Amino acid sequence: MEFRTLRAFVEVVRQGGFSQAAKTVFTTQSTVSKAVKQLEDEVGVALLERIGHRSVMTAAGEIVYARGVRLLADRADLLAELAEVRGLKRGVLRLGLPPVGSATLFAPLFAIYRQRYPGIDIDLDEHGSLDLEEKLRAGSIDFAGLQLPLAEDFEGQPVRSEPLVALLSSNHALAQRSAVSLEDLGDIPFIVFDDGFSLHRRLMRLARARGLDPVIAAQSSQVDFMVELVAAGLGVTFLPRTIAAHHAHPMVRRIAFEEPELNWSVAMAWRRGAYLSAAAAAWLDLVREIHGDAASPDASA
Numbered sequence: 001m002e003f004r005t006l007r008a009f010v011e012v013v014r015q016g017g018f019s020q021a022a023k024t025v026f027t028t029q030s031t032v033s034k035a036v037k038q039l040e041d042e043v044g045v046a047l048l049e050r051i052g053h054r055s056v057m058t059a060a061g062e063i064v065y066a067r068g069v070r071l072l073a074d075r076a077d078l079l080a081e082l083a084e085v086r087g088l089k090r091g092v093l094r095l096g097l098p099p100v101g102s103a104t105l106f107a108p109l110f111a112i113y114r115q116r117y118p119g120i121d122i123d124l125d126e127h128g129s130l131d132l133e134e135k136l137r138a139g140s141i142d143f144a145g146l147q148l149p150l151a152e153d154f155e156g157q158p159v160r161s162e163p164l165v166a167l168l169s170s171n172h173a174l175a176q177r178s179a180v181s182l183e184d185l186g187d188i189p190f191i192v193f194d195d196g197f198s199l200h201r202r203l204m205r206l207a208r209a210r211g212l213d214p215v216i217a218a219q220s221s222q223v224d225f226m227v228e229l230v231a232a233g234l235g236v237t238f239l240p241r242t243i244a245a246h247h248a249h250p251m252v253r254r255i256a257f258e259e260p261e262l263n264w265s266v267a268m269a270w271r272r273g274a275y276l277s278a279a280a281a282a283w284l285d286l287v288r289e290i291h292g293d294a295a296s297p298d299a300s301a
Helices: 003-015 018-024 029-043 059-086 107-116 129-138 198-209 223-231 241-246 278-291
Strands: 048-051 054-057 091-097 120-126 143-147 154-169 190-193 216-220 236-240 252-257 263-271
Touching: 003 018, 003 029, 003 048, 003 054, 003 059, 018 029, 029 059, 054 059, 059 278, 091 129, 091 278, 107 120, 107 278, 129 143, 129 263, 143 154, 143 198, 143 278, 154 223, 154 241, 154 278, 190 198, 190 223, 216 223, 223 236, 223 252, 236 241, 241 252, 263 278
Parallel strands: 091 120, 091 143, 190 216, 190 236
Antiparallel strands: 048 054, 143 263, 154 236, 154 252, 154 263
């Protein structure tokens, strides 16, 4: 059943005749007559009974008219809602972000996005990178903040690349050094992120490549807690330089690494070839607007 024929029939009833209905739908009387006849042929029953110059609804016509009015109203509502979505007056943005660094990297973007598109709801999912990758592949989120390099089935816009620093208790013998190597820290217990975080996996992979088998003193997803453990002398932890600066502690020293490959490189990632809603496309445009100059680090890092 076409909306065109249904609307023609409804307007004939509303306007009281074919000529007035034709003016309402901006067409000719013969076109309206053909549309009503086409609808009658489709439903297999007469909808209007012609009595002189008047058209009276049959019992079937009354049913089709009542339903038709609702269908046409629903269609108008649907088109209005879609227009609002296209115009970014409504919609949902589904973001997956890691607990580490999100406040620094993405909170300013949230503020700008909310100001530009106040009608868009933001559905935020905070997890480690393994969970975010699974959710992104499943299509349950539009974007995920992930570390580079990305898997082949993802595309990404680089957001930030900076070195990691080591955090040691200010009482530790190495605390006065200006820079350390991973080997220098090999005998100190590691305080690391949970193994669901790509930073954890990457750090352990680099340590083992250097022949180290570090003792894990603690695993956590809470940066403040990890810094407090360092201050208490339980071991060494590793944070991106900016994140470490935001969690300064009087009993903790931040020390640079000698190895340039010990870095933290983050991208806003999405599924390769995935459909992006208008709300999602607007978020990506904003990320590119703010971070479009972010250098993409070596994918082999």
